[in-house]
Each structure stands twice: as C-alpha cells, then as structure tokens.
Amino acid sequence: MSPKFKATFEAKGFLFTALWDEQGCLWHLTFGDAPAPLFLKRLKQKGYSLSFVLAPQAFKESVVKELLTYFSGHKKTPVYPSFLLGSPFEKKVWQALLEIPWGEVKTYAWLAQKIGSPRALRAVGQALAKNPIPIFYPCHRIVAKNGPGGFSSGFKVKKKLLALEGVNVNSLTF
Template sequence: MRQYLHTPIGVLEIHADQRKLRGIRLAAEQTEEMPNPITEKAAQQLLEYFDSARREFQIFAMPQGTPFQHAVWSKMSEIPYGKVTTYGQLAEAIGQPTAVRAVANAVGQNPLLILQPCHRVVACDGLGGFSAGMEAKRALLRLEGVEISENQAFSEKFLFTFV
C-alpha cells in the first residue's frame, strides 16, 4: 500500500503492508496511490508533526534491515524531539564505539524518514549528511527548535547524550 503526503520538505511516499508501516521516504515520482489505514495514520501523524502538534509517533513499523541496522535505528529512535547526537555517540550507545562509519551508513539507510529521526544525528563537526538533502535536514531541525549556527555547530543545550 502506498500514499503520498505533501510536506514542507517535499512529497513523502509512505509504504505499508496490511499490518505494519514499512517505509517513509522522499518521493522521486508519484505513482498510483493505494492507501490503507496504516498509511493514513502515518500521514495524519506526519501532518501533526509538521504543524508542531506532535513530537512522538505512535505507529507500528517494521522496516527491513540487518540486525546491526535495527540496533542503530532502535537507539536512534531514543533521541528526543529538539535534540541532536553525533554518529560517534550513537556508535558508543550501541556498544560499537569504533564503528562510527558503519553507524553513519546505517543512519543513511534509514527507511523511515522522520519517524526514526535520522535528521537528529549529526557529525561531530557539523550537520553530516541526510538522504533527503541538507536543506530538508536543516528545516526539520529548525522545526524542532534546534538552533544551527553559521558554522553548523550546535549549542550544548541541544546535544543529547545516551544514558
């Protein structure tokens, strides 16, 4: 099942099967929509997020990925709204402190844009990358109230450290 949602960062494509959300990504092109209750619920929650009325998502998702990717995505989901963490801190949080590049790759492969907040993971020296583009990453962080300096640094008040 597939549904499209027009947002401030572009058109999102929402994929689901009959039981679970499977993916949210920036749409390269739009094909025929076939929404179901899961895509509709995800679309509604995303609209609320973009209206600053939602900070957490309540929808069952099961993206495909390796055990390592799932570990990264699960831990990444703990980063709260309005906070950022680094790829290095995320690597440490999953018990793989030397796997920073592998963690960055898993973050980049995140199939659930916004829902699993890959936009909240940044490089130690700036924003890092983002599959939907850097303007979209900046826009999402600003929507959440994160201040980004001209040199793309972050104030301590926006940094999240895993416990």
C-alpha cells in the first residue's frame, strides 16, 4: 500500500492538497497547493514512489465534505479512513490528539503525560510537526504552557482554526 492519488482543492477559503492510496485511505493533507516537503522526504526515505495521479472525484468529495462540516462549526473533529506514516511514538502522539474535544486546547506537557512519556516534550513537538493529516488529527489544539506553540502551517492558520472552534488564543492564560 502506498499513496497513489493526489488532489488539490479549496474548502472555506483554504487551499488543500491530499494524497490517498488505492483503497481510499488518506495519507496526507496539507494546507497549500503541494504536499508538504517533509512528508515527501519521508515517503522517499521509506522507498515510496513520489509519482501521483489525479484522485478519483469520490475521494476528494468525501474529504471536502468532512472539512466543510468542520468549517461550518459542527462541533466534531473530521473523521476519514487514514494511513499514518510515522514511528510508533509519532502514531501514539497523533492518536492521542483525537481525545482533545472541539474547542479545547491542551499543552505539550499534557500530551506527553497522556502518552506515558512525561519528559518527552521536545519529541512530542517534533511528532506534531510531522503530523501528516492536520485537522483530522487536531494538532492545532496543542499549545505551549507559555504561548500558542507552533503549527506546521503557521500561527495565522492555527489561530483561525482555534477561533473557528471558539478558542480565543489571545485570552489563553499560560
């Protein structure tokens, strides 16, 4: 199994690029008109092809539907069959993100504690930076104890996503 299909599409003013395998599992979703360079590097390192064909319309429509539901303010994290390309530690971090409810934020320390590695704050941050499917695995809900923390697509996008969920980043107490 490997990513074979690619599509670029717009949802609520955001441009996205997604990659799927033949079974329709989502491997990657990124803001912008191309897959994230870090993800492509990982694919290449693992021996996967970097040659993609246009995704079937049904794949794209299903992901767009989930994103539009999310952007419409429905208080649920989008769900879609996915394949997570990462280490066991990274997968553990990404799976734990699903436990953070819509409209809530947690700290890197909380996440490290949640996965049973309370001292692994930096490793947790690195795993979040490699999250292949943001929004669906809501890494934007993780903040630093003394500030908003990072986001692979930039603070501006993180702030918009949190605002959509009713979180005022400027009023968070750290």
